[in-house]
Amino acid sequence: MKIAIDAMGGDYAPEEVVKGAILACRELDASVILVGDENLISAILDKQSISGLKLEICHTTEVIGMDEHPAVAVKKKKDSSLVVANRLVKEGKASAVISAGNTGAAMSASLLTLGRIKGINRPAIASPMPTAAGVSVLLDAGANADCDPENLAQFALMGSIYAEKVFGIRNPRVGLLSIGEEETKGNKLTVAAHQLLKNSGLNFIGNIEGRHVHNGECDVIVCDGFVGNIVLKLSEGLAGVLIGQIKTAFTQNPLALAGAFLAKNAFTSIKRKMDYTEYGGAPLLGLNGISMISHGRSNAKAIKNAIKAAIKAVNEDIVTTIASAQTSPEAAD
Amino acid sequence: MKIAIDAMGGDYAPEEVVKGAILACRELDASVILVGDENLISAILDKQSISGLKLEICHTTEVIGMDEHPAVAVKKKKDSSLVVANRLVKEGKASAVISAGNTGAAMSASLLTLGRIKGINRPAIASPMPTAAGVSVLLDAGANADCDPENLAQFALMGSIYAEKVFGIRNPRVGLLSIGEEETKGNKLTVAAHQLLKNSGLNFIGNIEGRHVHNGECDVIVCDGFVGNIVLKLSEGLAGVLIGQIKTAFTQNPLALAGAFLAKNAFTSIKRKMDYTEYGGAPLLGLNGISMISHGRSNAKAIKNAIKAAIKAVNEDIVTTIASAQTSPEAAD
Numbered sequence: 001m002k003i004a005i006d007a008m009g010g011d012y013a014p015e016e017v018v019k020g021a022i023l024a025c026r027e028l029d030a031s032v033i034l035v036g037d038e039n040l041i042s043a044i045l046d047k048q049s050i051s052g053l054k055l056e057i058c059h060t061t062e063v064i065g066m067d068e069h070p071a072v073a074v075k076k077k078k079d080s081s082l083v084v085a086n087r088l089v090k091e092g093k094a095s096a097v098i099s100a101g102n103t104g105a106a107m108s109a110s111l112l113t114l115g116r117i118k119g120i121n122r123p124a125i126a127s128p129m130p131t132a133a134g135v136s137v138l139l140d141a142g143a144n145a146d147c148d149p150e151n152l153a154q155f156a157l158m159g160s161i162y163a164e165k166v167f168g169i170r171n172p173r174v175g176l177l178s179i180g181e182e183e184t185k186g187n188k189l190t191v192a193a194h195q196l197l198k199n200s201g202l203n204f205i206g207n208i209e210g211r212h213v214h215n216g217e218c219d220v221i222v223c224d225g226f227v228g229n230i231v232l233k234l235s236e237g238l239a240g241v242l243i244g245q246i247k248t249a250f251t252q253n254p255l256a257l258a259g260a261f262l263a264k265n266a267f268t269s270i271k272r273k274m275d276y277t278e279y280g281g282a283p284l285l286g287l288n289g290i291s292m293i294s295h296g297r298s299n300a301k302a303i304k305n306a307i308k309a310a311i312k313a314v315n316e317d318i319v320t321t322i323a324s325a326q327t328s329p330e331a332a333d
Numbered sequence: 334m335k336i337a338i339d340a341m342g343g344d345y346a347p348e349e350v351v352k353g354a355i356l357a358c359r360e361l362d363a364s365v366i367l368v369g370d371e372n373l374i375s376a377i378l379d380k381q382s383i384s385g386l387k388l389e390i391c392h393t394t395e396v397i398g399m400d401e402h403p404a405v406a407v408k409k410k411k412d413s414s415l416v417v418a419n420r421l422v423k424e425g426k427a428s429a430v431i432s433a434g435n436t437g438a439a440m441s442a443s444l445l446t447l448g449r450i451k452g453i454n455r456p457a458i459a460s461p462m463p464t465a466a467g468v469s470v471l472l473d474a475g476a477n478a479d480c481d482p483e484n485l486a487q488f489a490l491m492g493s494i495y496a497e498k499v500f501g502i503r504n505p506r507v508g509l510l511s512i513g514e515e516e517t518k519g520n521k522l523t524v525a526a527h528q529l530l531k532n533s534g535l536n537f538i539g540n541i542e543g544r545h546v547h548n549g550e551c552d553v554i555v556c557d558g559f560v561g562n563i564v565l566k567l568s569e570g571l572a573g574v575l576i577g578q579i580k581t582a583f584t585q586n587p588l589a590l591a592g593a594f595l596a597k598n599a600f601t602s603i604k605r606k607m608d609y610t611e612y613g614g615a616p617l618l619g620l621n622g623i624s625m626i627s628h629g630r631s632n633a634k635a636i637k638n639a640i641k642a643a644i645k646a647v648n649e650d651i652v653t654t655i656a657s658a659q660t661s662p663e664a665a666d
Contacts, residue, residue: 132574142512145520179475179562187478187559210566214574226520227560229512231567233543238571241465241547245603246579250596259595262588269585270578 001314002056003307004094007036008063008081009101010303011296017100018044020303025053030307033058033094036081060084066296070104074112082106086113089289096290096310098281100298107143110284110291117319119326122147123286124155124225125293126162127232128279133216137163137172141282142229149192152176152222153200158285158322159220160202165316166283166309167219175208175218177227183207189224197222243271280305283313285322290314334647335389336640337427340369341396341414342434343636344629350433351377353636358386363640366391366427369414393417399629403437407445415439419446422622429623429643431614433631440476443617443624450652452659455480456619457488457558458626459495460565461612466549470496470505474615475562482525485509485555486533491618491655492553493535498649499616499642500552508541508551510560516540522557530555576604613638616646618655623647 005021007014014036022045024030031054034041038059045055062080064073074083082101086109088094099106107125116123124140139159144151156174163172176194178186183194186207197204205218213221213231223231250260260267272278280302281292290313294306338354340347347369355378357363364387367374371392378388395413397406407416415434419442421427432439440458449456457473472492477484489507496505509527511519516527519540530537538551546554546564556564583593593600605611613635614625623646627639 132577145512177563179478179559179566187557190559210563210568211570211573213567214571224520226512226523227563230510230543230560231563233512234546234564234567235543235571237544238547238568239575240544242572242575242603244465249600249602252602253598256596256598259592259597262592263583263596264592265586265589267582269582270575 001095001311002031002033002093003310004033004035004058004085004088004097005303005307006081006085006097006099006101007034007041009099009106010294010298012299013100014040015044016298016300017303019048019300020298021055021307022048022050022053023300023304024307025055027304028308028311030054030311032056032307033088035085035088036060058084058088064102064105066102068102068105070102070108073102073105074108082109083113086110086291090114095314096292098292098294098303098306098310100294100296100303103142103293106291106293107284110287110289114287114289114291117286117288117323117326120154120158120286120322122151122154123284124158125282126159126285127228127282129213129221129235131214131216135167135279136216136219136221137167138221138223138228138231139285140223140225140228141232142225143284144225146226147189147224149189149196152189152193152224153196154286156197156200156202156204156220156222157325159222161321161325162283162285162318163219165318165321166312169219171203172219173205174202174220174222175205175212177210177213177221177223177231178207179209181207181209277302278305280307280309283309285318288319290318334428334644335364335366335426336643337366337368337391337418337421337430338636338640339414339418339430339432339434340367340374342432342439343627343631345632346433347373348377349631349633350636352381352633353631354388354640355381355383355386356633356637357640358388360637361641361644363387363644365640366421368418368421369393391417391421397435397438399435401435401438403435403441406435406438407441415442416446419443419624423447428647429625431625431627431636431639431643433627433629433636436475436626439624439626440617443620443622447620447622447624450619450621450656450659453487453491453619453655455484455487456617457491458615459492459618460561460615462546462554462565462568464547464549468500468612469549469552469554470500471554471556471561471564472618473556473558473561474565475558476617477558479559480522480557482522482529485522485526485557486529487619489530489533489535489537489553489555490658492555494654494658495616495618495651496552498651498654499645502552504536505552506538507535507553507555508538508545510543510546510554510556510564511540512542514540514542610635611638613640613642616642618651621652623651
């Protein structure tokens with residue numbers, strides 16, 4: 001199994017992407033195709049000890065920038081690292097594609113190149129979300145700003161499969177993000193989706209509220225991509241603000257500063273728990289192929305972990321599992 | 334000016350509500366009508382030194398519980414503390430009403446009793462939101478799960494007036510909570526609302542993303558009540574989880590514990606910054622009267638601060654200001 005990675009995508013590309021690929025080869029015995037500018041990639045590889053590692057380069061001449069219009073760029077830049085990396089999966093030369101570049105373009109390239117699983121109306125970004133209890137899967141994290149109740153029901157199914165197969169959570173608890181826990185509470189979308197989920201055969205625990213998102217009460221958090229993206233970015237932002245305030249407070253007096261020094265390890269352990277790099281990437285579920293979208297600020301460790309998750313998704317045959325669940329008699333009802 | 338307070342509403346009512354009223358009378362020279370069971374209220378008052386304070390009791394025989402259906406309870410329990418407190422404002426016997434009880438019932442009672450300002454289609458809960466820079470106003474925080482673009486434009490106007498008059502923020506910066514900062518990014522609702530806000534004459538700074546909610550980038554954060562309620566509860570929940578993790582981490586080893594002890598004051602200062610009791614209550618804007626909704630867990634300090642905000646809203650004549658802005662030639666365009 002080979003993993004194609006967009007070596008040019010991300011704030012710290014190609015350096016950190018290439019280093020992450022090397023880590024994955026070393027630690028996971030992965031086989032990686034680095035897609036991008038051969039000269040730049042080779043220059044980084046030359047400084048590393050990579051003998052014996054299963055690393056290949058697939059040279060491309062174009063790069064899609066962070067600010068380019070996703071659909072336009074994907075259609076125009078046919079020899080971009082992102083488009084070519086996706087094409088390798090389509091052609092069976094790679095089993096999964098990973099990009100930390102322009103998220104919209106990554107979605108667009110994967111959707112256009114790999115296509116949707118039959119029966120799935122909208123693919124969704126399934127973002128791992130650190131919680132007090134471990135990790136949950138939040139979807140959709142931003143692929144679809146406007147959704148209908150059927151979309152949400154499909155997100156729930158795909159998220160359950162992913163949580164079970166990739167995170168190893170048995171019979172994952174699915175929560176519908178809403179306002180108010182009663183089934184009649186929420187907006188029109190969630191009230192209708194609640195009824196579909198109740199009859200879905202999934203382990204649906206009902207509506208959850210914003211305050212439950214991070215307490216680990218459920219394993220799969222279902223919402224539209226507008227709400228999901230706000231939840232994701234708000235969580236990142238608030239954690240940053242709180243950590244900033246803690247730092248400021250600790251440096252305001254010598255006693256506190258001494259305390260902060262003594263408690264350094266404690267801080268490190270919290271930071272690790274909240275660390276997105278532990279999970280590496282969010283799969284775009286519902287496509288005929290595995291496509292992982294990584295954080296723009298991904299470092300080598302995040303890239304390595306994205307590769308790890310991609311390998312697991314391939315090994316567990318996520319695509320076939322989702323496709324079968326769609327065509328099963330239950331789903332057709 | 335008298336403030337009517339639902340003495341029976343809230344997790345710690347009537348004890349903390351009555352004590353909060355006493356604090357407000359003492360510290361702010363407020364004049365408060367305690368609406369609720371006279372026996373219970375008197376029993377609390379008897380244990381306090383209240384001589385010279387402008388406190389009255391308005392006896393009622395019914396209480397609306399936290400789990401009752403809002404509209405049904407409000408219509409049925411005409412002698413409930415909540416309904417009577419609102420009626421006092423309608424009849425001109427009080428200038429504002431405050432309740433920390435059933436939020437849905439509080440909205441319902443105020444809407445039915447006080448009525449909407451002409452031109453305002455939907456009243457909104459304007460929740461104070463602690464940020465890195467101070468405080469912002471988030472609205473709607475949960476009154477309207479489904480909104481149209483005009484609702485959002487009206488929320489922006491009401492929020493601006495409140496931020497300026499009550500928080501003293503000159504020319505408040507209004508941000509539209511969306512996904513992506515460009516005006517074409519978001520869901521159908523926010524894309525349409527963006528256009529209305531651009532031409533509103535307000536100090537509209539454009540779309541903001543989830544990560545900007547807590548960094549103090551804008552003073553008024555506009556969104557529908559579904560998103561607003563999730564943002565509010567998510568923020569509260571995540572802050573709780575992080576503080577819990579910090580506590581756990583600090584108690585895991587003696588050095589960290591010593592550090593935590595030394596840094597105690599630093600923690601207290603952060604907690605104070607995130608403390609909802611500092612702001613006391615969220616007004617339901619758009620009504621013909623001032624109605625403040627307080628957190629269910631309000632303690633005496635939160636109640637006192639809600640009374641303080643209500644007095645300020647009355648003094649600044651928020652209702653007339655919103656009504657005039659609605660009927661001004663600009664708004665009629």
